[in-house]
Structures are given as C-alpha cells and as structure tokens.
Amino acid sequence: MITSLTKAALGGTALLAVLAGCTSKDGGSDAVAITATDTSCDVATTDLSSGSTTFEVTNKGGDVTEVYVYAEGDRIMGEVENIGPGTSRTFTVDLGGGTYEVACKPGQTGDGIRTAITVSGTATTMASPDRTVSFEAFDHGYTGLDGLTAKAGETIQFAMTNTATGEQHEFEVLEPDGTALGEIGPTDPGKTGTVVVTFDQPGTYTFVCGISDHEAMGMKGEFTVTSA
Ligand SMILES: [Cu+2]
Numbered sequence: 001m002i003t004s005l006t007k008a009a010l011g012g013t014a015l016l017a018v019l020a021g022c023t024s025k026d027g028g029s030d031a032v033a034i035t036a037t038d039t040s041c042d043v044a045t046t047d048l049s050s051g052s053t054t055f056e057v058t059n060k061g062g063d064v065t066e067v068y069v070y071a072e073g074d075r076i077m078g079e080v081e082n083i084g085p086g087t088s089r090t091f092t093v094d095l096g097g098g099t100y101e102v103a104c105k106p107g108q109t110g111d112g113i114r115t116a117i118t119v120s121g122t123a124t125t126m127a128s129p130d131r132t133v134s135f136e137a138f139d140h141g142y143t144g145l146d147g148l149t150a151k152a153g154e155t156i157q158f159a160m161t162n163t164a165t166g167e168q169h170e171f172e173v174l175e176p177d178g179t180a181l182g183e184i185g186p187t188d189p190g191k192t193g194t195v196v197v198t199f200d201q202p203g204t205y206t207f208v209c210g211i212s213d214h215e216a217m218g219m220k221g222e223f224t225v226t227s228a
Pocket of ligand 1: 140
C-alpha cells in the first residue's frame with residue numbers, strides 16, 4: 001500500500017524523470033500518455049527511444065476502448081483492452097528502432113484511429129516466415145486449421161480468406177498466458193488478410209475472432225507449439 005506522502009514523493013520524482021526525458025521501465029507515472037476519445041487518439045510523445053516503453057491510456061470517450069501498437073503489416077507489438085470510459089490502464093512494449101502505429105479502437109472494433117510513432121535506435125529485424133498456413137473463415141468458424149502444430153522458434157504466416165457473404169471476420173492468436181501475439185484484423189467477405197507470428201515458447205496457443213459474439217458462436221480454437 002502506498003501512502004499519500006509516498007505518492008506525492010513519487011509524483012515529484014516522476015515529474016523530474018519526464019523533464020529529463022527518461023523512459024519508464026516499470027510502468028511508473030512517467031509513462032507516455034495516450035488520451036483516447038471516441039474520435040481521437042492523442043499520443044503525448046511520438047518520438048521514442050528503443051527499448052521498453054510504458055504507455056498509460058486514459059479513456060475520455062463514452063465507449064469502452066482498446067489500444068494497440070502495430071509494427072509494419074499490422075504486426076502487434078503490444079496492446080491493452082477493456083478500458084472503460086473515464087478509466088486508465090497501462091501497458092508496456094519493447095520496441096526496436098523503426099516506425100510504428102498506435103491505434104485506439106473505440107468500441108473495441110475496426111482498424112482504429114492511428115497515430116504514427118518513430119522509435120530511434122537499433123532496429124529489430126522481422127523474421128521472414130518459415131511457411132504459410134492458409135485457411136478460411138466463415139459464419140461462424142474456421143476451416144483449414146485442424147491438426148495445426150508448430151515448433152518453438154518457428155515463424156508462420158497465416159493467410160485467412162473470409163468466405164462469408166455478409167460479415168467481416170478476424171483472426172487473433174493468443175500466447176499460452178493469453179497475451180495477444182498477432183492478429184489479422186477485420187477482413188471483408190471475399191478478402192484475404194495475413195499476419196506473421198513467431199512462436200517463442202512451447203505451449204497451448206489459442207485463436208479467436210474478436211468481432212461481436214463470434215467467439216461464442218464457435219470462431220475459436222487451439223493448437224500446440226512443441227519444443228524446438
Ligand atoms: Cu468472426
């Protein structure tokens with residue numbers, strides 16, 4: 001428990017840290033502020049240094065929101081979900097040098113409201129896929145993913161064709177602990193979306209469609225990543 005006296009002291013330290021241009025490693029109050037509304041996504045600092053950065057999202061809109069940090073190709077670097085109106089949540093991402101986009105998603109759907117950020121420092125090279133797994137999404141499920149397995153260390157490109165006639169579908173891959181690993185965002189009927197993910201650790205991974213109640217209607221599943 002933090003006393004108000006300690007809080008005041010921490011606040012002072014955090015202020016100095018911000019003035020000195022420091023980046024938090026541990027989610028302190030010197031995090032980079034993201035102010036989300038139903039129509040805007042304001043990132044306090046869009047020039048960052050490589051390494052660990054903590055973002056503190058404050059939702060000033062009327063809708064529940066979520067915030068993603070995307071690398072090129074909408075590869076998910078980090079995200080935080082379920083930020084209610086009037087509340088704040090933090091999340092931490094590890095970014096190499098390069099350009100990224102912060103996306104606020106009021107209503108937790110769609111491509112989001114994007115703000116570009118630039119990270120200086122050493123770039124992390126993106127792994128090229130070892131193979132591509134193609135599958136189909138329909139109302140409401142996936143075909144072509146039965147029997148899927150992968151090895152730890154393997155990089156797979158997923159290519160999802162939405163064969164439904166009326167609805168968009170997504171494909172979100174979650175790590176064994178439930179952390180988002182990668183996502184094919186809302187994909188229109190007749191279109192194909194892709195995402196490249198690297199499986200760093202063995203375990204049971206899950207996938208879901210994040211749109212509406214599609215997960216409950218059967219758009220979910222799991223697969224095993226074995227030790228290398
Ligand atoms: Cu769906």
